[in-house]
Amino acid sequence: MYSGIDLINLDRYPIHLDDPLRQSVLAKARADLAHDGCAILKGFLTPAGIAALTEEADRVASKGHRSFSRTNAYFTQDDPDLPPEDPRRQFFERSNAFIPADNFTPHGPLRTVHDFEGFDQFIQDCLQEEHFHRYADPLADVIVNMADEGNGFPWHFDTNNFTVTLAIQNAEGGGAFEYAPAIREVDENFDEVSRVMDGSSDRVKVLELEPGDLQLFRGRYSLHRVAPLKGNRPRYVAIFSYVDEPGMVGSVERTKQLYGRVLPIHIERAGQRLDSFID
Numbered sequence: 001m002y003s004g005i006d007l008i009n010l011d012r013y014p015i016h017l018d019d020p021l022r023q024s025v026l027a028k029a030r031a032d033l034a035h036d037g038c039a040i041l042k043g044f045l046t047p048a049g050i051a052a053l054t055e056e057a058d059r060v061a062s063k064g065h066r067s068f069s070r071t072n073a074y075f076t077q078d079d080p081d082l083p084p085e086d087p088r089r090q091f092f093e094r095s096n097a098f099i100p101a102d103n104f105t106p107h108g109p110l111r112t113v114h115d116f117e118g119f120d121q122f123i124q125d126c127l128q129e130e131h132f133h134r135y136a137d138p139l140a141d142v143i144v145n146m147a148d149e150g151n152g153f154p155w156h157f158d159t160n161n162f163t164v165t166l167a168i169q170n171a172e173g174g175g176a177f178e179y180a181p182a183i184r185e186v187d188e189n190f191d192e193v194s195r196v197m198d199g200s201s202d203r204v205k206v207l208e209l210e211p212g213d214l215q216l217f218r219g220r221y222s223l224h225r226v227a228p229l230k231g232n233r234p235r236y237v238a239i240f241s242y243v244d245e246p247g248m249v250g251s252v253e254r255t256k257q258l259y260g261r262v263l264p265i266h267i268e269r270a271g272q273r274l275d276s277f278i279d
């Protein structure tokens with residue numbers, strides 16, 4: 001039986017208490033997010049927490065659904081009318097595996113962290129999002145992204161407003177998180193985006209995240225990537241998903257793509273959405 005008290009470093013991050021330390025952690029995270037869209041809570045997990053989450057990820061790693069794609073930073077199709085050097089025409093290989101959320105049992109370590117009292121509220125308070133609900137998708141509310149040597153996550157902008165990740169295990173080498181804060185704030189800024197991609201921009205920040213670090217990142221305006229990985233050990237990162245409406249689940253098509261299967265809830269809820277966007 002796991003307890004959040006053992007897995008989360010509550011001395012440093014008393015997320016469940018009305019406490020001056022919680023206030024100061026929160027103030028720092030908000031300031032970091034306002035400054036460049038990224039807040040890191042170093043050592044959010046205890047060493048026991050890191051060990052327990054790593055062991056759990058190893059145990060269910062074979063359930064990961066691998067996907068390969070060639071994507072540009074905008075997840076759009078190639079447009080041959082644009083010049084070849086345009087950043088929209090730079091395609092990168094992407095390969096990783098998502099371990100679907102239903103492999104993480106209710107009282108296992110990952111869900112014990114996720115369900116710890118005050119966890120969701122603390123994330124919401126950091127991000128200052130008014131409409132904030134856990135994704136109701138049983139395959140996707142909390143997943144582990146697993147990637148092997150050579151892979152990573154090539155340059156992209158996120159389609160979602162923010163990402164909440166928890167580093168569990170690093171590869172033996174590579175894997176730095178690189179980002180160009182607010183690079184497309186006023187317009188797409190394609191010239192600077194090109195410089196980031198060819199390695200000549202001075203706007204790129206590099207973070208070496210360690211197991212146990214919690215990261216809140218607003219990736220819609222900041223080009224970012226996880227640098228290619230080296231060595232035999234897989235990289236594991238948990239991704240927590242929140243949305244702005246209760247009861248949301250993924251579309252049938254997208255869920256199949258990401259997780260390789262769907263559940264009855266995806267089929268039942270298909271067609272019940274309020275909008276008609278593709279995803």
Ligand SMILES: O=C(O)CCC(=O)C(=O)O
Pocket residue numbers: 145153158163165177219224226237239
């Ligand atoms: O794996 C990571 O650390 C970040 C991945 C990422 O950029 C994303 O999920 O959009």
Ligand SMILES: [Fe+2]
Pocket residue numbers: 156157158163219224
């Ligand atoms: Fe991203």
